[in-house]
Amino acid sequence: MQMLEQKHMALLAEAERRERAPTDNIRACFELLALTGAIDRDCAVRLARHRLSEGKFVLLFLLHDKPEGLSPHELAERAGVTRATITGLLDGLERDGFIVRRGGLSDRRKIAVALTEVGQTAAGELFREHTEWVASLFQGFTAADRQTLTGLLQRIWRNLETGKQQAGQERAGKQQIGQDEDARA
């Protein structure tokens, strides 16, 4: 069951042919990406059954205990996406009857986004369902297992950060002073 994606198998085959960089490492990376890709797809399929996406689900759950509503601005911050993205998600949620936009606040630039009955119900049921599903993916894992995994992942994190810094320095070197356009990342 070494599930790799099509594109990754092609890339790996070529890398092996060229005997370039350590292909074992590449394979390991692709295994990681394939798994999370599958998780994301499964997540999307599950939520799609309720006319939701992951982004929409997050908004629903952020609003579930806020009867007075939140502003798009706050939603963007808490969900970690831009306000423009929020606008799009809200359009869909409003169309499907999960939320309402309320105006008429003291600051007339702002609006309040709140759940409808339907949204409230969906939020409640789905939060339970979703967290149980996520937890089930690690069924059978002991604390030690999780610890081991976390340790390995952190080592990858560090390598990733190191690579970013190096790339930044190289580019800065090439173009004199060179602002780091990756600062946000």
Add this chain to the structure above:
Amino acid sequence: MQMLEQKHMALLAEAERRERAPTDNIRACFELLALTGAIDRDCAVRLARHRLSEGKFVLLFLLHDKPEGLSPHELAERAGVTRATITGLLDGLERDGFIVRRGGLSDRRKIAVALTEVGQTAAGELFREHTEWVASLFQGFTAADRQTLTGLLQRIWRNLETGKQQAGQERAGKQQIGQDEDARA
């Protein structure tokens, strides 16, 4: 450095508040997703510097040793995306001068997609750069480390598949016979 995404932190906090499903498992899952999310974003940033996306890069590399070109159909198969997606990627690649579409084949429905000089050069340089970057993420990993990681990931795979089957059965039960719309996944 327990890097989690904004949305995941919000979800986790709420899950902890409700003391629902084992939050340690949820946290572990989110760590996994956060890491691969960061890898994907970094990958996108690196390729964007060359006016490429991951999808486009895959096509470039699939074409690099095919001077006579490949059909969109073949590209779709090898890249693991639909033909419609290929059309879009090719539009961009053609606009940016990486590839050309050639007609006039014996089967007049088909076209051949081939790299230009520019595309050829880019493909060569980027393949090296990209594989080295991917491999560098696992720098310092021993064979045993990789083995450990693969083992853990496979356990998650199995849990994921199990969950899919169960969900399928439940839905099949609800709606009498119920075709399995997940067969493709």
Add this chain to the structure above:
DNA sequence: TGACTATAATTAGGCGCCATATTATTCGGT
């Protein structure tokens, strides 16, 4: 007050992905 600046939400446009048409061409069978 009036101009400037900051902030809120939205729009516009782009990208990658998808599913579902649509159009052109080929091929099989009678």
Add this chain to the structure above:
DNA sequence: ACCGAATAATATGGCGCCTAATTATAGTCA
């Protein structure tokens, strides 16, 4: 030779995400 089925590429429209531009409103300060 012709009809219908299969196949190739593309068009269309949707979704989620982004950045940059736009519009409305608020607050500040000379």
